[in-house]
Amino acid sequence: MTNSTAKVMHTEGEEIKYTICQQNGCFTGCLLACHVKDGELLAIDVGDSINADMPREDVGETAVREGMVQHRPCARGRMWRKTLYHPNRALHPMKNIGQKGEPVWEQISWEEALDTIAQKIVETRDTYGPYSISGGMFFLDFAAWAGFGHSTWGCASTAGHTLADTVVVGVDLPMPFGHSPTPPRGTEPPDLLNAKLIIAVGWNPAVSYTADNLVLALAKERGIPIIIVDSRYTSSVQAYADQWIPIRPGTDIALLLAIAYVLFKEDLIDHAFVDQFVEPEGLSGWRSYVLGETDGVKKSPEWAESICAIPAETIRGLARLYGQHHGYSDGNACFFKLHFAPARIVGGENVGRAGIYLQALTGNIGIPGGHYGGGECTVPFYMPVPMVDWQRTPPSHPDPMSMPLYDARGWVDAVLFRDKLDSGEMNEEEYRHRIGSASNWPLPNIRMAFNQVGTDIGTHDNQRMWEALKKLDFVVKAVYHTDRPETAYADIVLPLADPFFEASGDAMGGGGFFYPGFMSVSAYGNYFILSQKVIEPPGEAKPLAWINAQIARRLGILDEYNPRLADVLDDTKAWDERHIELQREAYEQWRMHYAGWAQASGVEPVEAPSFEEFWDCPIFRAPLKREPTYGFKEQIQEGVPFNTNSGRIEFHSTFLTDPDMADKEYVFPLTGAPSGICFGGSKPAVIPPQAEYTEAWDSPLGEMASEYPLRLITPHSFFRQNTAQDNNLWIEDEARHALWISVADAKERGIRDGDLIRIVNPQGEGIMPAYVTSRIGAGTTCMVYGAWYRAGRGQKRTEAMPDGIDLWGSANNFTSSRMYPWVKGNLHCASLVQVEKISGGER
Amino acid sequence: MTQHETTQHEVTQHETTQHAFFxxxxxxxxxxxxxxACRDWHDIKPGPVKFLRRFTWEEGAFPEVTMHTLFAPCYHCEKPACLKVCPNGAIWKEGRFGTVLVDEEKCQGCRNCWDACPYGAPQFASDVANGDSSVAKMSKCTMCxxxxxxxxxPTCVNACPSRALDFGPIEEMKSRYGDLQALRGMPDPAITKPAITFKPLAPKRQVVPYDAERARQLFGQRGDKLTPLYTDNAAVTDIEPGTVGKDRLDLKSPxxxxxxxxxxxDEW
Known part of the structure; x- marks a missing residue:
C-alpha cells in the first residue's frame, strides 16, 4: 500500500488538476490535488508528488533536511470547496443605487461597469491629479501606464519589529524583494535541529508559517528543550513546548530586560561574540540602563515580575539556562525567537530591539541553530523561478509601489481630514503629519478607491474606515462574496474569480504563475508550483488580470501595459490557452538556465522535467543539498559588515538620537538604500535610541486599564488566512468564534462558557459568545483575528459604531488607528476592552 | 465507490487483515x-454529521493547564458493539480490511447502534429518530x-500536517507504536477491541523553575495604580462545573x- 504510484481516484471519469494554496500573509505554498469531473471540483487532496501514501513520512532526517517532504495543507487548504461553492458568491457586476453603507443593488453588464470605472478614473485623475485614486496592492497594476497611482503598502513597515531590524541589524524586514539592501536570509526549518535550546516568545507556528511544525515535533522528540513564552496556552505550546511560561500580554519588554539584567549581573555574556560584532559604546550605555545606573531602576527579575507576571525565580532560571548557551563560542546554540505579535503593539520597537540584543549578548546570531532574535526574514531564493516575459513598455508614471503618499494605510485620515485642509482649518504641515506624509512626497487628494477583498477589514478601527469610504466620490470593490462587509460601501461591485482555482495563473497581481516556497518566513526554498485553472468561475466572475486589462483597454494603454494578452481579452478559451503558452515559454526559458543557477547557489542540480512532464503534476522540487540557511551568516562568518553606521550590531542608534524626527527616512548607511520606514512622528523625537521600558497609553497596567481592564489580543486563526474563508459553509460545524476570557475574569462578571457577552472599548462595541478557559491568565482576552464585521439590521448604533455594533467578533473594531508618537503609522494588534454578560436575548 | 455502493457479498474473497489507525x-x-479532508472527500454536508470528530478539552487551572485532543473517527472495532444490536442487519464487518460499514438501505434509524457504541461513532443528520418518516439513517466513517x-x-491520515496519524494492519501499528488503545477518559478497549492505537500527550516538565501559585498572585496584581483583579488565588483555581465549557471528554452527547x-x- 505504501508504494502505490497510481493516483487515488474519487470518481470514475474524473481528472486531477493542481493548484496551490498560498494566501496573502501565509505564503507557505502547499500543493493541492483537485479532483474534477464535468467541470465540478469534487474533492481536494494533499499533493502526492512525493512520499505518496506515507502518513508519517518517516523518510529519515536527510529528507527533512533537504526539504524532500510534502507541504501538506492545513485546514485552510482543505476547506476551499465550501468557500468556492458558496451561495453568496458574487456573480454579476452590480451598481449601488442606494447609499454607501445601506446599498440597493442593481445588476449591470460588465460593459457598463468597466466603462463607468474607466470614465471615473479619467475624470478623477484629470480633476484631482495623479494622487487621487487609492487602490489595492494588485488592483491598480495598470495605473503607471495611465499616469496615476501610488503605494498603498506600508502598514507592516511600521511595526515595532521592523524598526528594530532596521536600526539594530540593518535589515528592512517587509521589503525583502528589491528594496532591502541585504539579501533575505531567513531560517529554513531544518536549522532548528541544530539548536541545543529553543526559546520562543509569542510564536505559534501551529497556526502561522506552518512549515516549521514537522521539524519542531522532531526537535522535541529528539529532546531539544523547548520553552514557549506566550499569553495563551496555544496549540504550539501543547504540542511542542516542554514548558509554557505565560506572560501578561504587552509586557514582554520587562521580561527581556530582566533576562539581560541577569546575563550582565552574572556575566553570562558571550564576550568573544560581543567584542567582535557589537558596537561597544551603545552596549555599554544599555548595560548601564539595564543595571539601573542611569535611571536608578534595576531591571531585575524582581522588578519585572510585577509587570510581566512571570515569577522572578523563573526569569532568573530562564536567563541562567539561556546564558549557558553561547552558540558562537561554545557551539551550544540557542534558537531564541521573538515573533511578530509581541512587537505589534504600542512600544513594540522596544520589544523587537531587545529580542535581538539578547541573541547578540549570548552569541547566538549568525550560527547554525541560532536565530537573530527578531520576527523573521524570508528565506533565500534557492534559484530564480520561471517568470513570464510580459513585454511591457516601461511606463511614464513611476511604479505605484515605489511612490508613497502616506504610511500605514494613512488613506483613511487622508480622506477624513481633507475637508479641514481644504477649508484652512488644518495647514499642510499638520495634515501631512496626521496622515504620515513626508514634506517632499506628493500631497494626496483621495477621491476614489479601487480595492479587492480584504484591503479594508484587515485594518484597525474599522468604523473610521467605513466613514472614509462613504466620503469618497466613487468606490469600486472586487469581491468573491457579496456578504463581505466592505461590499456595502461600494458604488460598483465586481465579481472576482478565485485566483487559485478559477483563473489561469492570476494570483498575487495577475502576473505570477509559478509560486515559490521561499516567499514565506520559515519555509523551504527548494520548490515552486504552477497553479492550474481548476474550474470555471461562477456566473460572470472574472479574474483580476482580465479586469485590469479591460480597464487598460478603455484607457487606451493596453498595448503598452499588457501586449501579450491584448488579443485574447474577449475569448475566455483563447485567454486560458494563451496563459498556458506563456507558462510553457517561461518554464522552458527557466529550464535552459536552471542547472547554472542551481550550481551558482551551491546546490547540485537535478534533472528538470520537460514542460509536459511538469504539467502533469506541476511542482518542481530539488533536494537542498547544503546546510539550511539562517540570518546573518555572512556578517558573523564571512566578515561582511552589518548594514549600520558602525558596521556592527547597534544597541544604540545614532539615527534615533536626532531630536527632530520630522520627515526623517531611514537610509541604510553602507548602501545608501532607503528603508520602508518613514519617521517624522514628532518634534522632539520620543523614540529612545535604545530599547527601554516605557508604559504605553494602552498598557494593561496604566490609567486606561481602570476603565478597560482586559487586554485584548488578536492572533491569527487556524481557519482563516487573514480574513479569507470566514463564511466557509463547513466552518461553523468545526469551530466556534468566541471571545477567550479567563476563569477569574469570567467569574467576576458571572459569565459561563457560551454566554453572550458585550465587548466595548473607545473604538468599538460588539456581541459574541464567551469561551471561558484556563488557557489564559486573568486580565487577558483573545479575539481571533479575521472575522468579518457583521452588523445586524436595526442593531444598536453608537457614536463609535455609527453603522451598528458588531455581531460577529471582528477584531479590528477594537484596535486603534492612533498613530505611534514616533513614526508615521501604526500596527496595533492589541487593545484594552471591558466585557460584560448580556442577560437573555440573542445577537 | 462509497460504502453505499458496496454490497456485503463482493468483499468476501480476501482474507481479513484488521486495519487500524494510529x-x-x-x-x-x-x-x-x-x-x-474527511468532509471534503466524503462530501459531508454542513450539519451535525461528522465521520471524523475532533475533541479538544482542558484539564487543570491556570497556569497548570493541559489541553487534550482526540482523533475520533469510527474505530472499526474487532468486536463491534453496534453490529450486534442492529435489528435490521444493516451493519456488517467487511472482510478484507476489517472495516465496519452500514447499509443505508437496510438502516431504519432505530439508533440501537448509537446506544451500543461507547465512542459515539454512528452519526445522524438530525435528531429525528425512530418511527418518523423523515427518520435520520446512520452514517459513519468508512475507513475510506x-x-x-x-x-x-484513508484521506485523514494522509492529510495530517503534523504527521500525527498513521494507518495499516493492526499488528503493524501495535509493533511500531505500542498497544495503548485508550487515552485518558476513554472507554476500556477490552469492551469492543477498537482498531486504533495511541501515543499520549507528552507531559510538560519544568525546564526552569516555575511556581504556579506565585504566578497566579502576580496575574491578579496590577501594579501601584490599579486595583487587583483578585487577591485570593481561589478566583483562578476554584472552577465550578459549567464555567469552563470544554473540561472533559464528552464522546457521547445526547x-x-x-x-x-x-x-x-475555539481557535477560529
Missing part, C-alpha cells in the same frame, strides 16, 4: 486538516473503503447540538 496526541495541534480498495491510505458543541475548536 493517533499521536503528542504531535497533534488540533488544526483539523483531517476533519476537513474506496481509497483502500485502490491501494491508498443530541446533535451538544455533539457539535463538544467537537468545535
Amino acid at each position: 493517533f499521536d496526541e503528542s504531535r497533534c495541534i488540533d488544526c483539523r486538516a483531517c476533519s476537513f 473503503s474506496d481509497r483502500l480498495k485502490q491501494g491508498h491510505m 443530541d446533535s447540538e451538544r455533539a457539535l458543541a463538544a467537537t468545535r475548536s
Whole structure:
C-alpha cells in the first residue's frame, strides 16, 4: 500500500488538476490535488508528488533536511470547496443605487461597469491629479501606464519589529524583494535541529508559517528543550513546548530586560561574540540602563515580575539556562525567537530591539541553530523561478509601489481630514503629519478607491474606515462574496474569480504563475508550483488580470501595459490557452538556465522535467543539498559588515538620537538604500535610541486599564488566512468564534462558557459568545483575528459604531488607528476592552 | 465507490487483515486538516454529521493547564458493539480490511447502534429518530473503503500536517507504536477491541523553575495604580462545573447540538 504510484481516484471519469494554496500573509505554498469531473471540483487532496501514501513520512532526517517532504495543507487548504461553492458568491457586476453603507443593488453588464470605472478614473485623475485614486496592492497594476497611482503598502513597515531590524541589524524586514539592501536570509526549518535550546516568545507556528511544525515535533522528540513564552496556552505550546511560561500580554519588554539584567549581573555574556560584532559604546550605555545606573531602576527579575507576571525565580532560571548557551563560542546554540505579535503593539520597537540584543549578548546570531532574535526574514531564493516575459513598455508614471503618499494605510485620515485642509482649518504641515506624509512626497487628494477583498477589514478601527469610504466620490470593490462587509460601501461591485482555482495563473497581481516556497518566513526554498485553472468561475466572475486589462483597454494603454494578452481579452478559451503558452515559454526559458543557477547557489542540480512532464503534476522540487540557511551568516562568518553606521550590531542608534524626527527616512548607511520606514512622528523625537521600558497609553497596567481592564489580543486563526474563508459553509460545524476570557475574569462578571457577552472599548462595541478557559491568565482576552464585521439590521448604533455594533467578533473594531508618537503609522494588534454578560436575548 | 455502493457479498474473497489507525496526541495541534479532508472527500454536508470528530478539552487551572485532543473517527472495532444490536442487519464487518460499514438501505434509524457504541461513532443528520418518516439513517466513517480498495491510505491520515496519524494492519501499528488503545477518559478497549492505537500527550516538565501559585498572585496584581483583579488565588483555581465549557471528554452527547458543541475548536 505504501508504494502505490497510481493516483487515488474519487470518481470514475474524473481528472486531477493542481493548484496551490498560498494566501496573502501565509505564503507557505502547499500543493493541492483537485479532483474534477464535468467541470465540478469534487474533492481536494494533499499533493502526492512525493512520499505518496506515507502518513508519517518517516523518510529519515536527510529528507527533512533537504526539504524532500510534502507541504501538506492545513485546514485552510482543505476547506476551499465550501468557500468556492458558496451561495453568496458574487456573480454579476452590480451598481449601488442606494447609499454607501445601506446599498440597493442593481445588476449591470460588465460593459457598463468597466466603462463607468474607466470614465471615473479619467475624470478623477484629470480633476484631482495623479494622487487621487487609492487602490489595492494588485488592483491598480495598470495605473503607471495611465499616469496615476501610488503605494498603498506600508502598514507592516511600521511595526515595532521592523524598526528594530532596521536600526539594530540593518535589515528592512517587509521589503525583502528589491528594496532591502541585504539579501533575505531567513531560517529554513531544518536549522532548528541544530539548536541545543529553543526559546520562543509569542510564536505559534501551529497556526502561522506552518512549515516549521514537522521539524519542531522532531526537535522535541529528539529532546531539544523547548520553552514557549506566550499569553495563551496555544496549540504550539501543547504540542511542542516542554514548558509554557505565560506572560501578561504587552509586557514582554520587562521580561527581556530582566533576562539581560541577569546575563550582565552574572556575566553570562558571550564576550568573544560581543567584542567582535557589537558596537561597544551603545552596549555599554544599555548595560548601564539595564543595571539601573542611569535611571536608578534595576531591571531585575524582581522588578519585572510585577509587570510581566512571570515569577522572578523563573526569569532568573530562564536567563541562567539561556546564558549557558553561547552558540558562537561554545557551539551550544540557542534558537531564541521573538515573533511578530509581541512587537505589534504600542512600544513594540522596544520589544523587537531587545529580542535581538539578547541573541547578540549570548552569541547566538549568525550560527547554525541560532536565530537573530527578531520576527523573521524570508528565506533565500534557492534559484530564480520561471517568470513570464510580459513585454511591457516601461511606463511614464513611476511604479505605484515605489511612490508613497502616506504610511500605514494613512488613506483613511487622508480622506477624513481633507475637508479641514481644504477649508484652512488644518495647514499642510499638520495634515501631512496626521496622515504620515513626508514634506517632499506628493500631497494626496483621495477621491476614489479601487480595492479587492480584504484591503479594508484587515485594518484597525474599522468604523473610521467605513466613514472614509462613504466620503469618497466613487468606490469600486472586487469581491468573491457579496456578504463581505466592505461590499456595502461600494458604488460598483465586481465579481472576482478565485485566483487559485478559477483563473489561469492570476494570483498575487495577475502576473505570477509559478509560486515559490521561499516567499514565506520559515519555509523551504527548494520548490515552486504552477497553479492550474481548476474550474470555471461562477456566473460572470472574472479574474483580476482580465479586469485590469479591460480597464487598460478603455484607457487606451493596453498595448503598452499588457501586449501579450491584448488579443485574447474577449475569448475566455483563447485567454486560458494563451496563459498556458506563456507558462510553457517561461518554464522552458527557466529550464535552459536552471542547472547554472542551481550550481551558482551551491546546490547540485537535478534533472528538470520537460514542460509536459511538469504539467502533469506541476511542482518542481530539488533536494537542498547544503546546510539550511539562517540570518546573518555572512556578517558573523564571512566578515561582511552589518548594514549600520558602525558596521556592527547597534544597541544604540545614532539615527534615533536626532531630536527632530520630522520627515526623517531611514537610509541604510553602507548602501545608501532607503528603508520602508518613514519617521517624522514628532518634534522632539520620543523614540529612545535604545530599547527601554516605557508604559504605553494602552498598557494593561496604566490609567486606561481602570476603565478597560482586559487586554485584548488578536492572533491569527487556524481557519482563516487573514480574513479569507470566514463564511466557509463547513466552518461553523468545526469551530466556534468566541471571545477567550479567563476563569477569574469570567467569574467576576458571572459569565459561563457560551454566554453572550458585550465587548466595548473607545473604538468599538460588539456581541459574541464567551469561551471561558484556563488557557489564559486573568486580565487577558483573545479575539481571533479575521472575522468579518457583521452588523445586524436595526442593531444598536453608537457614536463609535455609527453603522451598528458588531455581531460577529471582528477584531479590528477594537484596535486603534492612533498613530505611534514616533513614526508615521501604526500596527496595533492589541487593545484594552471591558466585557460584560448580556442577560437573555440573542445577537 | 462509497460504502453505499458496496454490497456485503463482493468483499468476501480476501482474507481479513484488521486495519487500524494510529493517533499521536503528542504531535497533534488540533488544526483539523483531517476533519476537513474527511468532509471534503466524503462530501459531508454542513450539519451535525461528522465521520471524523475532533475533541479538544482542558484539564487543570491556570497556569497548570493541559489541553487534550482526540482523533475520533469510527474505530472499526474487532468486536463491534453496534453490529450486534442492529435489528435490521444493516451493519456488517467487511472482510478484507476489517472495516465496519452500514447499509443505508437496510438502516431504519432505530439508533440501537448509537446506544451500543461507547465512542459515539454512528452519526445522524438530525435528531429525528425512530418511527418518523423523515427518520435520520446512520452514517459513519468508512475507513475510506474506496481509497483502500485502490491501494491508498484513508484521506485523514494522509492529510495530517503534523504527521500525527498513521494507518495499516493492526499488528503493524501495535509493533511500531505500542498497544495503548485508550487515552485518558476513554472507554476500556477490552469492551469492543477498537482498531486504533495511541501515543499520549507528552507531559510538560519544568525546564526552569516555575511556581504556579506565585504566578497566579502576580496575574491578579496590577501594579501601584490599579486595583487587583483578585487577591485570593481561589478566583483562578476554584472552577465550578459549567464555567469552563470544554473540561472533559464528552464522546457521547445526547443530541446533535451538544455533539457539535463538544467537537468545535475555539481557535477560529
